[in-house]
Amino acid sequence: MFARTAACIDPSWIEPIAKRLCKSSYHSASWDATRGFVRVKERVTLFGLVLVEGRTRDYSRIEPAEARAIFIREGLVAGAFPAPVPPCLTANLARIRTLLDAEEKTRQHGGLFDPETAFAFYDTRLPPELCSAADLRRWLRENATASDAMTLTEADLPPVRDLSLAYPDAVTLSGNRLALTYRHAQGEADDGITCTVPAAVLPLAAAWRSEWLVPGLLDEKLRWMVHVLPTRYRRLLQPVDETLSMCRSRLTPGHRALAEAFSDALYAARGVRVPTDCWHEDAVPDHLRMRFAVQDEAGRELGSGRNIALLVNVFAPRSEGAGAAVQTPDARWQKDGLTQWDFGALPAQLDVGKAGWPIIHYPALVDAGDTASLRLFATPAEAAAAHDKGVCRLFALALGKEWKRVMQPPSLPRDVAAYVKQLDMSAERLGQELARAALRETFTEGRPPIRDAAAFQERLAAERGRLHGVHLARSRLVVAILHAARGVEHDLLAAALPPDTQEDLAEQLAWLIFPGFAESIPAAQLQHLPRYLEACRVRIQRAQGNPHGDTRKLNELKPLWQRYTRHVALAEPPRHDPALLADYRWQIEEQRVSLFAQELRTPAPVSAKRLDALWAQVLLP
Template identity: 30%
Template structure:
């Protein structure tokens, strides 16, 4: 103290309890290095201890406070008491603010400031006394200072340390400093009546609160009530509940940290009546609320707690400790006796921990570890903390520094070493994450923007949301959300221009930044620039008024400005580059450098329901399996960016992301390369790049940043890439190249594969492994892609050693029998293309023969039963194996007998017109004497590839395919005929009613050597001329066309026939299935014309007009009589039908006899049965129908006999139905059709034995006819 004119006045306020202990404390300071002073709030220890130290002879005193406001206000109070100017004898220093001088002897500071001084002065030589105030709060900084001072004291025996605390666990502080003496100073408090009122089982917190309020309101006396609640929402609910009580003369006032300054100030202002202050734990120690005589404590609080598992700082609601509960209760004992009501039981209170868990046990230690490492204080594991953190916390702090790139990778037991980034971060007086953002801002040319954002993140939000006007405030603030960096920040009463950021000029992809740009972080910049602009435009008072009107906190903005100024000064001292202005994408990338563990990936399939009908929240997958949602107040809350970054993740009712922006994978890679996990999977050949690529997956602490993108595989795995390139690109042919060597070798391989497929010998073709060996042995080690292949080949003087021929592509070239597998099948003058497919089990497997539609009628099935020569022996073997066992066993082994039979056939010939089964039977008979009946062969059972498939083409269009040529011919007959008719338009005709066809040739030669067969066709009211595809079809159609033309050119005999009919015949005709009697008579005339035509000669010979005219005259002469005869047979049949129908009524509807007779009758007397029933069976129709009546009469006498006969008939009919099913589509052949009438004769013989049959018949004879027709 060189300036005696300003020497401080040291005195003690006798009203303060600590004044009684001044001498004791001074003596203890002189005698002990460490003294613990314990005293409740109001004891005077904070303001008087520095003066006691001066009294004890101490010269330079460092006095720490947990909070900045406390450091400033205590410094001012001590300066006032010492009657000196603040900043001289008494000064203070907080973050970015310093008011000291060379004359300062008592320096108030935050504990963080003292920590930062350690980096420059490890022994704190500037001070001989250090006071650690409010040590019971056990903040992280306090615990670190206490541990460091314990290490420092042995090196500085003259140093004195005073630890002050509320009367909370003072023993722990004493023991930490080797049983340092403890001085306890009483506080100024009155007795407090503690009342326990635990909630009933069916009551909630609000019920208990309103009940306690009613009780206190009924108490006589004055004073306000302080209610401790856990959070803002609970405060709002409590205010609504208490206001609902309508207590006269009472008002409610909230108190919590996020309130605006004006709203907080209401608590300290005078007020009429009585007041209920609804507060969080901010009112426990930080603020002394005046006028409190009553306390209601719900017993919970939001406690900041860091999860080492999820790396999230949570704010869960937890029961407060006993110490906190007592602090709360003590708030009502300052003015006089008080009452504290606890809404929980005394047992609950006594079961709680005595003290609140120290911050070091529930926070991240990154800052502490960084400072310790920079200061060279050794490993944190060995540091003497009052309570050492658990290993998981330490590991997590190390991981944060690793995430920021602040430390070098280390092995398990190595000491931490800071990187260049880490050393710079340690010199920045801010959180390492924020410091990392500033460093990245300097590197990316956007430091000035980052200084604004970082400063804005470290202070309370300048945007206020008063409880009563939240919606109005939100509406005004939302204008700062405008995406893309442009914000219309013009207030209602101003005329400001929109704010826009500089366009991006870096190398980042255009698509890498979404329209959301910087999200909530950009909002901060928008607010800052808006306030800067308005402050320049308005006077001081006008600016304050504008801030108030627009719900922007003026004092916080001033603090923001101060912080920005101080950060710029710090960055200038560290020579960080502040030139330039980056894009919003650059700003976001800088922010990301410090927030890599706060990245999240949208999971649209995971949604969390919100109250009411609002849109569900989309959840994000965060680091290490955490799941969070964007806080509703964020500008991104209504959008769902795929990838986001949050400034903080806080757990309340759920895990929320606060202050959020969208990011891109490119940004993460730009600043997070050192912590990204890269996984390569599924290496494969890419035809597009002609190289081997793998799917690269990037994860950031478990969050998929890149799910899978192609990346070069050869750079890190050249040997594996070379193998994949050769095997997949060259051998498997995925490399799409025209390189002459590769193309020639592929052609040779295709030729060889075509031959081996024809032979069904894929075993002959070189395997992929053998081809790989071919290339592997010849190509250089550097060949890993198409580009390296071409480059290497260009360097070879002779490349012939790389070329293959078809013979090189098979293991045994001598096995190739090309002639046995022709690509053409000769049929007469035609050559049919033959294709081979080797796909066992597939429908297209085997030999495929292509047939033009117009050639179909020229082909017979027989030649094709022999197969191509190369498959003939295999087919013969299969046919032998298809024989019944009794025959098959005589030809074992089948392959040998097949070979012997084919050799015999080659030597003896004579196979013309024979099918292979027929020829084999002949050969086996000659070789063994064994007879193989035709029906024993089962060609349909042989493997599909042994039966040729016929593909019928109409031009370039496939119209059908199958293995049965006969069936294809019948099925496609109309198409073939139409095709032939179109090919022979000059001879086709339609709609003719007389002979206009000239001479109709039996066959015509069409283009391509195709033969067609002209024939007349029945068109009902006329006739036409078509070209049929076969002789059989032409003959069938020609008869029908001629009989129709005869009815068209001859006069109708119907009137004459009707005039000669009896009444009985007329009645019978009326009961037919025909549409009308004239319709029946017309059909009879058609039948008569056909009979006369056939009797006159062969219809196939009627090919010219003269012949037809002659036949027409013959038919005209005999037609009336013949038609009358046909009508008479029809009348007899229909008369018998009536008798049958009457007889059927004697049997129940479900009687098998009735069902059988009904079906038989329907098969004989169907519509147009007259012209459809062939001769000579037409004349037998009356016999068949009358036999039905005889049968029914006999059944009434002997039903068992009828049943036996019926079962025999049914057996024969089953065999006949099978025969019909086996026939190709179209009309049945005459031979097959005749069997139906043999069965009718059999019915007559079995059921009406008194009636003679037209031919000898029995079940055996019928079955023989069926077998012959097969």
């Protein structure tokens, strides 16, 4: 017993004495993201006796090549670099993050970003001896061109298409911006899209048709819906790709329940009526169902799930008394009988909720005939459209007798007067429309909105002298347009054209020239009507000699045009951006010029692909 006690030694005593006889082995090399170097575990033995186990060593002093590879993969490519991070590396990580985010959204891990490509980029640029964060910082300081050499460019990584339309980062509901996050993690709870929702906004989120997901995932969901249909329906919808292609233009996302809208689209496209009870949303794969993460006012997560009704029942009551209820606006924002700007400044928007998450309304003036009114709107686009007309009414009242003179009927050539009468219009009505259009063009069109009395008076004083000239120029342009339209109608009636061509040209003319066109079409578009009408004449001439060519081009145009006409024909169309919808309508006219009278040229490039992209922006979530 004494010998064992007396002979007890500390293994750490042996290593310094018998260093030449000791053997070291290394394992578990890893990147230390805090200290910025590659560390490794060391084991020291003497004749099999373990003297040291798990001592941390700097791996670059042992295997510099392997340490350098780990440094590049973990510290540079993976981005686990300790602060401060060099600007070039920050930029590189942002580019890589864009690719990784795109992979999550499109659910194709490894399809865009190849770590080996990034590894090779750094490997060819870094000196062989560089193995740590400190080494990299020192090298960047001592070499003026090193930072540029270390910065990834577009040529070094695969291009990423713009995913902002197909996979938006947020959805806006009545002024509330709700973040959308994407994760490709099959089997995990957060697989797919997660919408982060404040508890106070849960009832609003429940009213959102979230089963439509986002444009980038809708096709996959529709394909799945067809796939799980009973056989008696599914076999009638083959091939599926063709069926979906026929249905896309018939779907208006978010306006109705997806099951109802898809059933109607299938019936219109294939003549197959699928009962809505054949669709089972609960059986949809998780990544094709919107997931909601509910937060309190401090941003803490209260719960999550894919059943929004259940989340509302559980968490919405917690927002009571927390400032989420919408307050009724006071009488300041509900006024009638306004004849001058004596009601104070109008804010661009109002937070009509209590403390906490915003619920926004938008005040605007409204044209009420002989006076103006003040109202609140749910969207900025609706408010802007109404406000322009309301402000113009106040300008007309401020002009007094000058306005009455501008309202006089124009003098029309005999042929134009006859054509105006044919359109079920009159010179008096045309005069009023031209006057209102000239008023808008002079004071508000293309200008920042007026929201206070000082700006109103300043605009009135600065621009009222232009009104007569603007009115005269617009009147002459409209007369020229009416003369050209009469000629197109004459040629159309006299020409022998295929029925579809005849019908399309007649429809186009009706959409260009109609009672009220002189007022409702903005100056920026009105100036192009002579070219559109000339394109009609060119098309009529060519279609007589090559009817099949005209029909082929018309078939390209029809889907683009029909989705617009169907949209505006709805009594309650889906939420959309009015400005973008108007832009789409006029881009269709430019597409007609490009297809049927290319020599007349278009102000900007136009194509079916560009129109598809624009339409995706028209529809609001």
